[in-house]
Amino acid sequence: MSVNIDRAVEQKSSSQQLNLPFSKRWMEGLLRLSKLRRFVLLGIILLFLLQFLRMKVLVGGLTGSVALWFVRLIDVFAYVESLFASRDFTITALVSVLPVVGIYLVFGRAFCGWVCPMDFLFEMIDKMRARDQKKKIVLKIPQETGYLFIIIFLWLSALMEIPIFTNYLSHLTNFFRLLTGTFFISFNLPFEPVVLFYSGGIIMLLLSLEYIMPRLWCRSLCPVGMIYGAFNKISLLRLRFKEGECGECGLCDQVCYMGVKIAQNIDKPGLRDTNCIYCGRCVEGCETKGRLIKMKIGG
Amino acid sequence: MIELTRREFLKFSIIAPVLISNGVGCSHKKEIKEVSGPLPHIDVGGIIRPPGALSERKFRAKCIGCGVCVNVCHVMRYDAIQIMGPGDIKNLGTPYIKDMRDFPCGLCMECPKHCPTGALRKIEKENVEMGQALIDLGLCFGWNGDVCLSCSKACPLGAKVFDFYNSEWGNQPFINENCVGCGLCVKYCPLGGSAVKVVTKAKYSEIRSSYISEFRRLREMSQEERYAIVYSENMPEIMARGRIIEREYR
Numbered sequence: 044m045s046v047n048i049d050r051a052v053e054q055k056s057s058s059q060q061l062n063l064p065f066s067k068r069w070m071e072g073l074l075r076l077s078k079l080r081r082f083v084l085l086g087i088i089l090l091f092l093l094q095f096l097r098m099k100v101l102v103g104g105l106t107g108s109v110a111l112w113f114v115r116l117i118d119v120f121a122y123v124e125s126l127f128a129s130r131d132f133t134i135t136a137l138v139s140v141l142p143v144v145g146i147y148l149v150f151g152r153a154f155c156g157w158v159c160p161m162d163f164l165f166e167m168i169d170k171m172r173a174r175d176q177k178k179k180i181v182l183k184i185p186q187e188t189g190y191l192f193i194i195i196f197l198w199l200s201a202l203m204e205i206p207i208f209t210n211y212l213s214h215l216t217n218f219f220r221l222l223t224g225t226f227f228i229s230f231n232l233p234f235e236p237v238v239l240f241y242s243g244g245i246i247m248l249l250l251s252l253e254y255i256m257p258r259l260w261c262r263s264l265c266p267v268g269m270i271y272g273a274f275n276k277i278s279l280l281r282l283r284f285k286e287g288e289c290g291e292c293g294l295c296d297q298v299c300y301m302g303v304k305i306a307q308n309i310d311k312p313g314l315r316d317t318n319c320i321y322c323g324r325c326v327e328g329c330e331t332k333g334r335l336i337k338m339k340i341g342g
Numbered sequence: 343m344i345e346l347t348r349r350e351f352l353k354f355s356i357i358a359p360v361l362i363s364n365g366v367g368c369s370h371k372k373e374i375k376e377v378s379g380p381l382p383h384i385d386v387g388g389i390i391r392p393p394g395a396l397s398e399r400k401f402r403a404k405c406i407g408c409g410v411c412v413n414v415c416h417v418m419r420y421d422a423i424q425i426m427g428p429g430d431i432k433n434l435g436t437p438y439i440k441d442m443r444d445f446p447c448g449l450c451m452e453c454p455k456h457c458p459t460g461a462l463r464k465i466e467k468e469n470v471e472m473g474q475a476l477i478d479l480g481l482c483f484g485w486n487g488d489v490c491l492s493c494s495k496a497c498p499l500g501a502k503v504f505d506f507y508n509s510e511w512g513n514q515p516f517i518n519e520n521c522v523g524c525g526l527c528v529k530y531c532p533l534g535g536s537a538v539k540v541v542t543k544a545k546y547s548e549i550r551s552s553y554i555s556e557f558r559r560l561r562e563m564s565q566e567e568r569y570a571i572v573y574s575e576n577m578p579e580i581m582a583r584g585r586i587i588e589r590e591y592r
Contacts, residue, residue, distance in 0.1 A: 097416065097419065109456045116458060121408070121459075128403040131400070135458075204403040216409070220435070238435075241434070
């Protein structure tokens with residue numbers, strides 16, 4: 044159902060733009076949020092790939108990295124887990140986590156929609172499923188399961204003195220291990236091929252989970268996303284609505300794959316849902332073409 | 343000009359790329375003969391971590407397996423640090439140094455500087471405790487009638503680590519306990535399969551007494567006995583391993 048509406052929206056937008064000249068149409072397509080965020084993702088992955096050419100731009104992975112060879116960055120959940128596992132507070136780790144906290148105080152959960160490579164892979168899987176016309180099982184797991192997961196992982200980490208999720212199961216860690224491993228092995232540098240199989244296995248597991256139950260991982264399991272979702276409550280970036288223009292067509296709810304209830308909150312000035320990843324699909328999907336729903340920083 | 347029939351030409355065009363790719367792609371692997379390492383009776387005794395690592399248990403708790411040190415090592419052109427595979431499930435994803443014969447640590451001290459978790463501490467080169475290098479006295483050129491000193495030239499800490507014992511046999515190197523275990527001497531030893539081995543500090547404290555007594559025995563030995571040992575036992579072994587002259591220095 045949602046897929047059909049999705050296509051209808053896309054067709055509508057393309058038919059509206061047909062009378063514009065080609066270059067302008069292309070530029071508008073580029074500036075559409077759903078396209079723009081893919082360019083942001085590609086850019087960040089390319090910056091990470093530069094490290095294999097021995098350039099000191101962005102070294103490491105999305106769990107932990109060094110930007111411009113002097114800013115150390117570490118994922119917030121990885122930091123908390125490492126803190127629980129080692130029971131040892133250090134200034135080094137705190138200094139590395141503060142820039143990331145700063146970024147997410149501004150952008151909220153935008154990481155999931157704009158930077159996370161799994162979001163892109165999941166979208167590929169979604170498209171594949173739509174082509175196959177397979178029936179998808181929509182599992183209604185409450186969002187609070189994610190918080191239960193966080194508690195379980197933190198408890199396990201403290202018990203076994205290893206950051207369990209970040210080290211073994213994290214999609215980000217394993218994705219970047221896969222990148223590093225592929226590069227190292229193809230250039231005859233030392234790397235254990237077994238790591239490649241392990242990380243590939245984890246990524247394939249998540250992709251098959253996505254095939255069976257769409258966005259279950261993002262909506263109610265992924266601890267990294269849950270932590271960033273909590274930032275949504277206080278972040279400067281948020282969805283803002285203009286009063287009195289809603290035709291109550293329900294397109295925004297249909298288009299949103301994170302299951303955010305937008306239409307219910309339309310009379311409020313802004314939306315602070317922990318599941319919103321600022322992908323911009325509701326902004327584009329809305330009948331008013333961005334006049335009603337807007338993404339704004341601050342204000 | 344060589345004249346080829348159609349059939350010969352086709353045959354050649356199929357075989358030639360295979361021959362070229364074998365010759366070019368695997369040249370590095372073919373040159374270095376696979377020989378057993380030095381001191382086969384002593385195992386490494388654990389995992390050799392990157393410089394500045396905390397004690398094993400604390401390191402495991404702090405390290406999130408993000409791979410910054412691995413990639414920093416690649417950017418610094420050493421490629422020494424690897425990611426542990428799922429064979430050792432407790433240490434899966436943590437960094438370690440495996441192959442010191444080809445990829446030793448250069449003690450550039452960039453990985454502790456950039457480790458975001460603090461699992462690798464920022465310390466001076468001299469205080470690093472990755473391991474202890476041991477010279478196999480039965481294989482070393484310097485201890486068997488040659489003058490080599492490649493290990494001491496490669497060492498980033500130099501005279502602090504190496505003791506030299508002069509005798510009729512030449513300048514004999516010995517690595518003392520100031521060694522940090524970076525493994526540069528392992529790579530630059532010209533003997534096939536290297537005559538130096540790096541073991542962890544814990545393993546070294548176990549075998550220290552037996553290793554030192556072996557060293558003393560050789561030092562105090564009379565010339566005739568020494569001559570007999572070198573030419574009957576050690577020389578055939580050294581000749582069998584051979585000298586690596588064309589080594590790929592990067």
